[in-house]
Amino acid sequence: MKKTDLEKNLGLKINGKLKQGASATRFGAASGEVPDRREQRKLDAARGLIPFAVKLEGDLVTQLRTQAETQQRDINELVAELLRRGLAG
Structure with missing residues (x-):
């Protein structure tokens, strides 16, 4: 691979990580307050909720x-x- 290809891939990785990190606080809540989807499904199942x-x-x-x-x-x-x-x- 060329050096430019490596730099491009690194930039894509960084952009991907930035997009993933922003989703937790986009609804105005702190990052620790909003459970992710898997945790939310477990909480809902414990309460007897079915999608x-x-x-x-x-x-x-x-x-x-x-x-x-x-x-x-x-x-x-x-x-x-x-x-x-x-x-x-």
């Missing part, structure tokens, strides 16, 4: 997000409560 993906219309999602923001709640909690109400009724 459940559905496809919804855009206007329905907008309504859910607005309602969650006005009530200052997590959207997961809001959807769970609405599903419980709907299934009970």
Whole structure:
């Protein structure tokens, strides 16, 4: 390999590491406060939570997000409560 190729590869490695390091604090939390995805999955599993993906219309999602923001709640909690109400009724 040429010296320029080695320098280019080194630069790509540095850029990759910079991109990975920035993701932990991009949501405004300190790096130690936000668990990574694997840890979050373990925490969710311990609480008995199971990921459940559905496809919804855009206007329905907008309504859910607005309602969650006005009530200052997590959207997961809001959807769970609405599903419980709907299934009970």
